[in-house]
Amino acid sequence: MSFLNADLHCHSNVSDGTLRPEDLAVRARDNGVDLWALTDHDEVGGQHRAMVAALAIGLPYLTGTEISVTFADKTVHIVGLGFDHESEPLVKGLAETRGGRERRAQDIGDQLAQAGIPGAYQGALRYVGNPDLISRTHFARYLVEAGVCGDTNEVFRHYLVEGKPGFIQHRWARLADAVRWINEAGGLAVIAHPGRYGFTPNEEYALFSEFKTHGGVGVEVVTGSHAAHEFGIYADMAREFDLLASRGSDFHSPDESRIDLGNLPGLPASVRPIWDALAHRIRQP
Ligand code: AMP
Ligand code: MN
Ligand code: MN
Numbered sequence: 001m002s003f004l005n006a007d008l009h010c011h012s013n014v015s016d017g018t019l020r021p022e023d024l025a026v027r028a029r030d031n032g033v034d035l036w037a038l039t040d041h042d043e044v045g046g047q048h049r050a051m052v053a054a055l056a057i058g059l060p061y062l063t064g065t066e067i068s069v070t071f072a073d074k075t076v077h078i079v080g081l082g083f084d085h086e087s088e089p090l091v092k093g094l095a096e097t098r099g100g101r102e103r104r105a106q107d108i109g110d111q112l113a114q115a116g117i118p119g120a121y122q123g124a125l126r127y128v129g130n131p132d133l134i135s136r137t138h139f140a141r142y143l144v145e146a147g148v149c150g151d152t153n154e155v156f157r158h159y160l161v162e163g164k165p166g167f168i169q170h171r172w173a174r175l176a177d178a179v180r181w182i183n184e185a186g187g188l189a190v191i192a193h194p195g196r197y198g199f200t201p202n203e204e205y206a207l208f209s210e211f212k213t214h215g216g217v218g219v220e221v222v223t224g225s226h227a228a229h230e231f232g233i234y235a236d237m238a239r240e241f242d243l244l245a246s247r248g249s250d251f252h253s254p255d256e257s258r259i260d261l262g263n264l265p266g267l268p269a270s271v272r273p274i275w276d277a278l279a280h281r282i283r284q285p
């Protein structure tokens with residue numbers, strides 16, 4: 001079978017990316033992507049625009065989102081693909097999941113002020129493209145602008161992760177609910193970038209098993225959020241747990257993202273690509 005350049009994970013300014021859905025569609029096409037999904041955090045507000053833009057330039061499209069979940073007291077991301085983006089349980093579930101972000105952002109701003117960085121909440125708001133979706137990334141961009149750090153990665157390391165002054169513990173959706181919203185909307189659920197969570201082997205085993213129990217079917221193997229050595233590790237996990245494999249850049253911004261749209265190695269031959277199971281959900285130009 002010939003290589004398919006599928007990129008099924010990226011962000012627009014409807015969540016914490018910097019480009020509009022329409023700009024991402026063109027960038028994906030120009031980079032040689034053959035199948036594209038926009039997966040904004042906790043949002044499907046950009047789906048219609050992304051789909052129309054993609055189809056207009058001949059790019060096959062799958063609907064997508066990336067849901068924030070709390071599992072074992074840590075944040076885990078679950079990508080949904082190929083769902084009906086007007087499904088009521090999904091739209092309602094995502095709205096609830098987003099709901100806590102405003103309060104959390106104010107708390108992050110207060111804590112940063114106590115750490116000697118005033119005005120961060122107002123500053124972050126200037127980077128927000130969707131008032132419903134203020135994220136840590138918007139704070140990171142403001143802190144770079146304010147000269148507190150040289151780049152957004154450094155802001156996360158020093159200010160926005162657990163144990164640092166701007167971190168606020170937050171409860172996101174439950175794993176079972178996130179998978180159910182996706183499934184009820186006719187889509188497939190995928191564990192996003194499992195290599196990023198810092199789980200112990202036991203915690204990781206629990207995540208994969210419970211995810212399957214709830215009806216999840218996929219895992220990201222090749223992602224811009226994995227180091228190269230993790231591609232093989234999660235290809236093995238995909239086989240061990242009989243999960244379909246996904247692939248995506250997790251592109252956010254030309255200025256910040258290491259990996260551009262479509263610019264990834266192919267999936268290892270040992271795994272089954274998730275798009276084989278989504279053929280009937282792909283919107284063709
Ligand atoms: P939030 O959903 O508000 O907690 O923000 C999560 C987002 O922050 C992720 O989707 C990434 O885009 C970004 N992020 C998380 N950790 C890092 C990091 N270490 N460096 C850069 N960006 C990060
Ligand atoms: Mn993000
Ligand atoms: Mn993620």
Ligand code: MN
Nearest residue numbers: 009011066250
């Ligand atoms: Mn992402």
